[in-house]
Amino acid sequence: MKEIARPQAILFDLDDTLWPIAPVIAEAELTLHAWLAAHAPKVAHAFTIEELRARRLALLAEQPHYHLDLHQLRRAALEAAFAHVEEDARHLDGAMRHFTAARNAVQLYDDVMPGLMRLAEQVTLGVVTNGMADLEVIGIAHHFKVSLAASRFGKAKPDPAIFLAACDALDVAPQHAVYVGDDLRLDVEGAQKAGLRAVWMNRTGSTAHLEANIRPDAICTDFHELIAWLEQQLAD
Incomplete structure (x- = not known):
């Protein structure tokens, strides 16, 4: 059986993952x-x-x-x-x-702030986004070691290059990184093609992954489930 690499970093999408857009x-x-x-x-x-x-x-x-x-x-x-x-x-x-x-006047989901603080105790956190949110203005930039936006990088999700660049910036191999996002094609499939594991943040209970034939490494409905999944990976 192939050994699964222990997560060292979690990278996040923003819109509809950390807040409703x-x-x-x-x-x-x-x-x-x-x-x-x-x-x-x-x-x-x-x-x-x-x-x-x-x-x-x-x-x-x-x-x-x-x-x-x-x-x-x-x-x-x-x-x-x-x-x-x-x-x-x-x-x-x-x-x-x-x-x-x-x-930039976003309202974080209630589970995000305590979730980020809990996750940061265990792994390094970063952001990869196609959007235009300003994390400094929103007030959460300090939670992330790296924040990579398509507008500055020159390539957008699902291009593997933007995921790999974020891993390089964190000095973490792709197999030791996890990407968390709400979009099956841009986030899950894109990250997996770059060699990362991908968690689908499915806050709505959708079964769209079955129709799209995309298999996330995990499906979480909120940060509580994400933390439980991560801690299980770290314990194995």
């Missing part, structure tokens, strides 16, 4: 539209929130390189909307600052 984005887009109504009214009057979102998705389809930097995607789409209605482009920076602040 849908309500954050919805609120950020709502408050951004109100900000536009006050400071760039031509844009707000010409486009609803849904229309701005559709224009952004269309731009992403035309220029998929924006998958690496969703902040620049939103800025480029907003810049095009400003130009379309001949709105004063001087307000673009303010709009992006407003959205970014709202984007």
